[in-house]
Amino acid sequence: MARVASGVVVVTARVGDEDHAMTANSFTSVSLDPQLVLFCVQQDSRFHDAIHAAPRWVVNLLSAQQAPAARWFAERGRPLAGQMSLVEFERDDDGIAVLTGSIGHLGCTTEEIHPAGDHSIVVGRVQRIVYENLTAPPLVYLDHRLG
Numbered sequence: 001m002a003r004v005a006s007g008v009v010v011v012t013a014r015v016g017d018e019d020h021a022m023t024a025n026s027f028t029s030v031s032l033d034p035q036l037v038l039f040c041v042q043q044d045s046r047f048h049d050a051i052h053a054a055p056r057w058v059v060n061l062l063s064a065q066q067a068p069a070a071r072w073f074a075e076r077g078r079p080l081a082g083q084m085s086l087v088e089f090e091r092d093d094d095g096i097a098v099l100t101g102s103i104g105h106l107g108c109t110t111e112e113i114h115p116a117g118d119h120s121i122v123v124g125r126v127q128r129i130v131y132e133n134l135t136a137p138p139l140v141y142l143d144h145r146l147g
């Protein structure tokens with residue numbers, strides 16, 4: 001799979017007073033009508049528990065300048081408390097973090113979650129699409145490198 005180029009997103013969610021975030025390259029579109037998307041999440045990650053608890057979440061579509069954020073939200077064991085202080089962000093109407101400098105973001109609600117091997121496939125219904133920097137080059141993951 002290393003030779004398959006993909007885009008990179010950070011999925012953000014809020015459970016109680018705690019921000020959760022995870023870098024993912026498994027994000028893809030599923031259906032246009034209704035508008036559905038998916039990403040896969042490892043079952044032994046903390047984000048797996050978070051996404052089961054959070055009915056709403058945001059998919060931040062990363063631009064090339066956001067490689068540091070992608071690395072940070074991929075670091076296993078990083079402290080959850082204060083993890084957002086290392087990046088620039090705003091909050092949407094649901095209080096979920098939206099990363100500044102992204103190409104855009106999707107506000108989603110959970111439609112279905114399917115166990116699949118050691119991951120779960122999270123299917124989301126798109127409630128809102130906001131484009132911010134459409135001309136910014138996207139962040140790409142290829143050969144285990146972000147660029």
Ligand SMILES: Cc1cc2nc3c(=O)[nH]c(=O)nc-3n(C[C@H](O)[C@H](O)[C@H](O)COP(=O)(O)O)c2cc1C
Binds near residue numbers: 040071
């Ligand atoms: C470029 C990149 C893409 C990733 N894509 C995924 C993914 O699609 N699904 C996943 O479960 N983890 C993915 N990871 C790993 C998670 O970001 C990482 O395990 C994260 O810290 C979640 O663990 P935590 O919730 O326990 O902190 C990716 C890591 C990188 C660097």
